[in-house]
Amino acid sequence: xxSNERTPHYGRRPYEGQVHQQAPRPFVQEDTLKNAEVQIERxxxxxxxxxxxxxxxxxxTEDTGGKRNTIxxxxxxxxxxxxxxxxxxxxxxxxxxxxxxxxxxDDSDTFGNR
Numbered sequence: 001x002x003s004n005e006r007t008p009h010y011g012r013r014p015y016e017g018q019v020h021q022q023a024p025r026p027f028v029q030e031d032t033l034k035n036a037e038v039q040i041e042r043x044x045x046x047x048x049x050x051x052x053x054x055x056x057x058x059x060x061t062e063d064t065g066g067k068r069n070t071i072x073x074x075x076x077x078x079x080x081x082x083x084x085x086x087x088x089x090x091x092x093x094x095x096x097x098x099x100x101x102x103x104x105x106d107d108s109d110t111f112g113n114r
Contacts, residue, residue: 028052 033056034049046061056075061068073081 028054 030050030052032048032050036047038045038047042064044063046059046063048059048061050057050059058073058075058078058081059070060073061070
């Protein structure tokens with residue numbers, strides 16, 4: 001038996017002959033209060049202020065070449081979130097640009113024998 005073929009301590013391999021399906025989440029009505037979109041380089045961001053029965057929240061969706069990632073920030077945390085993003089933007093503006101590596105003078109000497 002190969003080491004990665006050991007039978008797990010609970011008696012069977014995970015997913016062996018099993019189909020795991022989660023129950024679909026129930027639909028929750030969301031109302032869009034405000035919406036904005038911005039494209040930065042190859043990324044397209046959609047920022048939406050929404051509301052549902054649980055409360056208000058900010059949904060930030062990043063769309064890059066067909067892949068989508070979303071974060072949701074409850075409005076109770078928007079002030080902190082905004083403060084931190086502002087601090088990061090300020091720090092990025094204040095930091096010097098990274099230095100580029102110097103280009104090699106002569107590519108024919110790859111062993112450093114000069």
